[in-house]
Amino acid sequence: xxxxxxxxxxGLQANSNNEExxxxxxxxxxxxxxxxxxxxxxxxxxxxxxxxxxxxKFDEYKKYIIEDxxxxxxxxxxxxxxxxxxxxxxxGFDSENGNKDHLEKAVHELICPMRVDSHQVTIEDHNLxxxxxxxxxxxxxASDRPISQFTDVKSDREPDIAFFYDRCLAWRESDRLCDxxxxxxxxxxxxxxxxxxxxxxxxxxxxxxxxxxxxxIRDRNGATIMGIGKHTSFQCYIxxxxxxxxxxxxxxxxxxxxxxxxxxxxxVAPDAYVEVIPYKKLLIDAQMRNSVxxxxxxxxx
Numbered sequence: 001x002x003x004x005x006x007x008x009x010x011g012l013q014a015n016s017n018n019e020e021x022x023x024x025x026x027x028x029x030x031x032x033x034x035x036x037x038x039x040x041x042x043x044x045x046x047x048x049x050x051x052x053x054x055x056x057k058f059d060e061y062k063k064y065i066i067e068d069x070x071x072x073x074x075x076x077x078x079x080x081x082x083x084x085x086x087x088x089x090x091x092g093f094d095s096e097n098g099n100k101d102h103l104e105k106a107v108h109e110l111i112c113p114m115r116v117d118s119h120q121v122t123i124e125d126h127n128l129x130x131x132x133x134x135x136x137x138x139x140x141x142a143s144d145r146p147i148s149q150f151t152d153v154k155s156d157r158e159p160d161i162a163f164f165y166d167r168c169l170a171w172r173e174s175d176r177l178c179d180x181x182x183x184x185x186x187x188x189x190x191x192x193x194x195x196x197x198x199x200x201x202x203x204x205x206x207x208x209x210x211x212x213x214x215x216x217i218r219d220r221n222g223a224t225i226m227g228i229g230k231h232t233s234f235q236c237y238i239x240x241x242x243x244x245x246x247x248x249x250x251x252x253x254x255x256x257x258x259x260x261x262x263x264x265x266x267x268v269a270p271d272a273y274v275e276v277i278p279y280k281k282l283l284i285d286a287q288m289r290n291s292v293x294x295x296x297x298x299x300x301x
Contacts, residue, residue, distance in 0.1 A: 037060075037064040040060055040064070074297055077290070077293040077294065077296075077297055077299070078297065078299065080127075080129070080290055080293075081290070081294055081297075081299045083110070083127050083130070084130070084283065084286055084287055084290070086110065087107070087110060087130065087283055087286075088283055090103060090106055090107055090110065091103075091107075091189060091279050091280065091283065103188060103189050104186050104187065104188040104189070107186060107189070107239075107279070108143075108144075108160060108186050110127060110130075111126065111127050111128060111130050111131060112126040112127070112128055112141075112143045112161055113125060113126060113143060114143055114144040115143065115144045115145065116142075116143050116144075116145075117140070117141065117142040117143070117145055117150065118138065118140050118141045118142075119140075123136055129286070130282065130283075130286045131184065131237065131239075131277075131282070133289065135163060135182070138163045138164065138182075140163075140164050140217070141161060141162060141163040141164065142159070142161070142162050143160070143161045144158050144159075144160060144161075145158060145162075146158050147159070147162075147207070147210060147211075150162075150217055150218055151210075151211065151214045151216065151217055151218065152214045152216050152218070153210050153211065153213060153214040155210055157206070157207065157210065159183050159184070159185065159204075159207050160184050160185050160186050161183070161184040162181065162182070162183050162184075162207070163180075163181070163182040163183075163184075164180075164181055164182075164217055179231075179232060179233065180232065180233050180234075180235060181208075181211055181228070181232060181233070181234050181235070182234075182235045182236075182237070183204055183207050183208070183234065183235070183236045183237070184236075184237045184239065185200045185203055185204055185236070185237070185238050185239070185240075186239045186240070187200055187238070187239065187240035187241075187246075188240075189240075189241055189279050190241050190243060191240065191241065191243060191245065191246070192243050192244070192245050193243075193245040194245045194246055194248075194249050199249050200238045200240055200246075201238065201249060201250060201253070201274065204236040204238065204272070204274065205267065205270060205272070208234045208236070208270040208272050209270050211228055211232075211234070212228065212232075212234075212270060214228060216228070233271075233272075233273070234270065234271070234272040234273070235272070235273045235275075236272050236273065236274045236275070237274075237275050237276075237277060238274065238275070238276045238277065239277050239279065239282060240276065240277075240278065240279075241278045241279055241280075242262075242263070242276065242278050246276075250263060250276065253265060253267075253274075254274065254276065257275075257281075259281070261278060261280070261281040261284075262275065262276050262277050262278060262281050263275070263276035264276070
C-alpha cells in the first residue's frame with residue numbers, strides 16, 4: 001500500500017496544487033486500482049485448477065482485500081473522531097441569556113435524528129454508538145415518536161428514544177417476546193432546576209409502566225413485530241448533567257458509578273435498570289472506547 005501511495009504521489013500532475021485536483025486524481029487512482037483487482041478476482045474465478053499462478057493471484061487479491069478493509073475502517077474511525085469533536089464543541093457553547101434549550105435538541109440530533117424510526121434511517125444516519133456501541137445493531141427503534149404510533153398503548157407521550165430487541169442484527173434472546181426495551185431521555189445541559197413535569201426519572205418510570213400495560217410493538221405500517229411479556233427487562237438512560245436540581249430529585253435512589261461521575265441502580269414497581277450519564281461523561285466514555293483506534297490512526301489531539 002505504501003508503494004502504491006508513493007507511486008501515486010510521484011505521478012501527480014505538476015499543476016496538482018489544490019485539494020480538488022488532488023481529490024480527483026485520488027478518486028481516479030482508486031478506481032483504476034479497484035479495476036485491476038477486479039481483474040485478478042475474475043482470473044481466480046475462471047481458473048479450473050489450483051496451480052502456482054493461481055496461488056500467486058490468490059495472495060495478490062488477499063492483500064488487496066486487507067488493504068481495502070483497512071481503508072474503510074480508517075474512514076469510519078476518522079468519522080467517529082469528527083463526530084466526537086463536534087459533540088465536544090456543542091457542549092462548550094454558551095447561549096444568549098443562559099438559554100440552552102436548543103443544545104438538548106442539537107445533541108439529540110447528533111446522536112439520532114428526531115421524529116423518525118429505524119425504518120426511515122440507516123446505520124450511517126445516526127451516531128447511537130456514542131451512547132452504547134450495541135445500540136447501533138438494534139433493528140427497531142423510535143426517536144421522538146408518540147407511543148401510540150408503535151404500540152397498542154393509548155398515549156401521545158414521546159420517549160426521546162425507545163429501542164427494542166426484536167430482530168436484533170447481533171443476537172436475540174427469545175423467538176417470541178421482546179427481551180429488552182431501552183429508553184433514553186435527554187435533558188438540557190446544565191439544567192439547574194427540575195419540576196414534576198420535567199423530572200426525567202419520573203418520565204422514564206411512566207414510560208416503563210405504559211409499555212408494561214401494553215402487549216405488542218408495531219411497525220410503522222401497523223404490523224405486529226413483537227410482544228412485551230412479564231420477563232421483558234427495561235433499561236433506562238438519563239442523559240443529563242448532575243446539577244443540584246437533578247441530584248435533589250434522585251437523592252437516595254441510585255449509587256455512584258466507579259468513576260464518580262454518574263449514577264446507576266435498579267427500581268422496583270416498575271422494575272427497571274437506570275443509569276444517569278452527564279454529558280461530559282458521555283463524551284469521555286465514547287472517547288475512551290474509541291481511543292485505541294484514534295491512536296492507531298494518529299488522530300489523538
